[in-house]
Amino acid sequence: MRILIIEDDTAIAANLYDYLAGAGYEPEHAADGVTGMHRAANEEWSAILLDVALPGMDGFTLCRRLREQARRDTPVLMLTAKDTLDDKLAGFGHGADDYLVKPFSLKEVQARLAALVKRSTSQVVPNVLRHGDISLDPGTLAVERAGRAIRLPRKCLHLLQLLMASPGRVQRRAELEIAVWGETLPDSDTLRAHIHTLRRALTAEGEPNPIETVHGIGYRMGRSDAP
Structure with a gap:
C-alpha cells in the first residue's frame, strides 16, 4: 500500500518512513504543503499522513482542497501537536478521517492506517475497471474480454482487480501476496501459479498477454492500445 507522508519535521518523517517501510508499506515523503497537495491530488495513495503546521500550505487547507477541488477521497490521518477539541473538530471539518496527537506511537499510526x-x-463501490478490451465489474465480479x-x-x-486498479504501476510480489492472502503468506510459487492461471484465461482465444512480469520485482498491467 502506498502511503504519502506530508510532514516538514525531517526526524518525524524519517521515523514514519522507516517504520512503515519495515512493515511492508510503500511510503513516500513530501516536506511542504504545496508539494504534498500536488502529489496527493495527482497520484494514487492508499492513505495520507498529514501534518497541520506545514510550510507553503497548512494541513487544514490542503485537506479541504483535496476534498473540494481535487475531488479525492483518499483516507487522511492528521498528525499534529494541536490537541484541543476545537483543533480536532477543525481537522474533521476540513475532511480528515482521523486525528492523532503528537507525540504518538508508531504502532498506533500503523493500526489507524490499517483501519482507515x-x-x-469496504465502503467504496467502484466503477467497472477497464484495460483495453478487458473489463471487471467489482460489484458482480464479472470479467469480460472483447465481450x-x-x-x-x-x-x-x-489479483486482476489489484492490477487493473493501477494500470502501468509495478506491484511488488510481497504487496500482492499480502493483499490477496493476508498474514498467511503462500509459498514462493503460489503467486506465480495464480498469475499463470490468470494469463491463460485472459489469452484463451489468442489475445495478447496483458500482464507483464517485472523480473525480480513483481507484475503490472502492460500498455493498452485499445480505446
Whole structure:
C-alpha cells in the first residue's frame, strides 16, 4: 500500500518512513504543503499522513482542497501537536478521517492506517475497471474480454482487480501476496501459479498477454492500445 507522508519535521518523517517501510508499506515523503497537495491530488495513495503546521500550505487547507477541488477521497490521518477539541473538530471539518496527537506511537499510526484503509475499501463501490478490451465489474465480479465472459478463481479475480486498479504501476510480489492472502503468506510459487492461471484465461482465444512480469520485482498491467 502506498502511503504519502506530508510532514516538514525531517526526524518525524524519517521515523514514519522507516517504520512503515519495515512493515511492508510503500511510503513516500513530501516536506511542504504545496508539494504534498500536488502529489496527493495527482497520484494514487492508499492513505495520507498529514501534518497541520506545514510550510507553503497548512494541513487544514490542503485537506479541504483535496476534498473540494481535487475531488479525492483518499483516507487522511492528521498528525499534529494541536490537541484541543476545537483543533480536532477543525481537522474533521476540513475532511480528515482521523486525528492523532503528537507525540504518538508508531504502532498506533500503523493500526489507524490499517483501519482507515480497510474502512475505505469496504465502503467504496467502484466503477467497472477497464484495460483495453478487458473489463471487471467489482460489484458482480464479472470479467469480460472483447465481450467474451471469463470465469476465474476468486484469488485470480482479486489479483486482476489489484492490477487493473493501477494500470502501468509495478506491484511488488510481497504487496500482492499480502493483499490477496493476508498474514498467511503462500509459498514462493503460489503467486506465480495464480498469475499463470490468470494469463491463460485472459489469452484463451489468442489475445495478447496483458500482464507483464517485472523480473525480480513483481507484475503490472502492460500498455493498452485499445480505446
